[in-house]
Amino acid sequence: MVLLFGTAAVxxxxxxNAQVESxxxxxxxxxxxxxxxxxEVQVRASFVHAERPSTEGYVGRNIEAEVAVGHRLGLVxxxxxxxxxxxxxxxxxxxxxxxxxxxxxxxxxxxxxxRIGLPLSIRSGLWESxxxxxxxxxxxxxxxxxxxxxEFFQTVVDGDFVQTSKDGFEALLARRLGERVRLYVGGDYNxxxxxxxxxxxxxxxxxxxxxxxGEDNGQWPFLAVDVEYASFSEEVxxxxxxxxxxxxxxxxxxxEARARFGSTPMGHFRDTDETFYGLGFALDL
Numbered sequence: 457m458v459l460l461f462g463t464a465a466v467x468x469x470x471x472x473n474a475q476v477e478s479x480x481x482x483x484x485x486x487x488x489x490x491x492x493x494x495x496e497v498q499v500r501a502s503f504v505h506a507e508r509p510s511t512e513g514y515v516g517r518n519i520e521a522e523v524a525v526g527h528r529l530g531l532v533x534x535x536x537x538x539x540x541x542x543x544x545x546x547x548x549x550x551x552x553x554x555x556x557x558x559x560x561x562x563x564x565x566x567x568x569x570x571r572i573g574l575p576l577s578i579r580s581g582l583w584e585s586x587x588x589x590x591x592x593x594x595x596x597x598x599x600x601x602x603x604x605x606x607e608f609f610q611t612v613v614d615g616d617f618v619q620t621s622k623d624g625f626e627a628l629l630a631r632r633l634g635e636r637v638r639l640y641v642g643g644d645y646n647x648x649x650x651x652x653x654x655x656x657x658x659x660x661x662x663x664x665x666x667x668x669x670g671e672d673n674g675q676w677p678f679l680a681v682d683v684e685y686a687s688f689s690e691e692v693x694x695x696x697x698x699x700x701x702x703x704x705x706x707x708x709x710x711x712e713a714r715a716r717f718g719s720t721p722m723g724h725f726r727d728t729d730e731t732f733y734g735l736g737f738a739l740d741l
Contacts, residue, residue, distance in 0.1 A: 482533035486543040486579035487586040487630065489528065490640065491663050491710075491738075492682035492697045494721040495571060495592075497526035497551035502714060502736020503558070508728050519558045520566070522734065526551025527741055528575065543579045548572075549588070555722055557600060565597030567722040573626075584630040584638075592653075593621035594723020620723045622649040628659070636666040653723065654686040665701060667708075675702045678710065686719065691729070693718025708740035 490496045501524070507517045528549040535544040551571045557564040573590030624646030632638050643658040661682035668674040679698045685691070699712035713735055720730035 479533035479537055480531070482530045482537075482543075482545055484533065484540070484543045484545065485528075485530065486545055486577040487575075487584045487628070490628075490661065490682065491665070491678065491680035492661055492695045492714075493659070493684075494682075494695060494716070495551075495553060495569065497528050497549045497571060497573075498524055498738055499526065499741060500524040500736060500738040502712070502734040504714070504732040504734030506730060506732035508720060508730045520732075521556040521558050521563075522554070522736070523556070524551060524553045526553075526571070530577075541579070541581050543577075545577050547575050547577065549575055549590070553721075562599055564599040566600045567597060568595045569593070569721075569723045570595070582632040584628075584632070584640075586626075586628045588626045589624075590626055591621070591623045592723070594653075620650060620653050622646040622653045624648070624656075635669075636664055638663045638665075657684055657686040659684045667701065668703075671703070671706055673702075673704055675700055677701075684718075691719050693721075710738045710740070712736055712738060 489498050500522075502522050504520050504522055505517050506520050526549065528547055530545045530547040533543065533545050535542060537543075549572065552568060553571070554568040555566040557566050569592060571590060571592050573588040575586050575588040575590075578585040624644055626642065626644040628640055628642035630638050630640035639660075639662045641660040643656060645656045646653065649655055659682065661680065663678070663680040665678040665680075666676050668676060677699070678701050680696075682695045682697075684693050684695075686693075694717045695714065697712050697714045699710055701708065701710045713733075715733050717731055718729065720728050722730075
């Protein structure tokens, strides 16, 4: 209900003397990507020290690499374009999120999650909202299956394997507190899923990122926390990210330390607890 009322407030009618036009491929981004959410569409790479106690084939902690490659593109701006504090855009997003096992010479692919969606992003003053129709599917790595779970691999060969995927809506409502802090709450509901994925979930979090104004080179600290609850795992998972943001010749990126406690974000292991600590970087395209 909060999301519905918030979105309705943002979409209040424009003044009668304003002419509503469509602007293709706008350069405005009403809802900036979340920093700490692990399946947020972005470009990110990191090494992690991960432990999944209930996963067959693992003893102790393991060194793994996590790579996210994706981008969100605004397709059309739907408001009148008269103010930078008010914007409504429809876009498209595509992302791939992969985890690799680095303690074997083959660097086995453990899991890849694919996400594609149509986000409707809204900003009105200090309020932001994003509603996304999206599809997510998960694919277990073949080499990993053969090495650590031959019984599971045999179910794929025999045709008894059910692909993990979901289709649904994700909604987020955020409030900026000045230029440095953003708090958000939201969730998702999946109208199509299977027994290996959640029907829905809740999410809340906060970000502190004091980016210096202007386009000059600079650096700044940042900190972000994301807390999520998924109906499939019935557990709360927390992700904490901190580090240094930099702007060099107009390009922004972050050097980050990341920690995760709770159910793993990887689609094929959603009922598995995971703790990991990692170091990496993320690009702001």
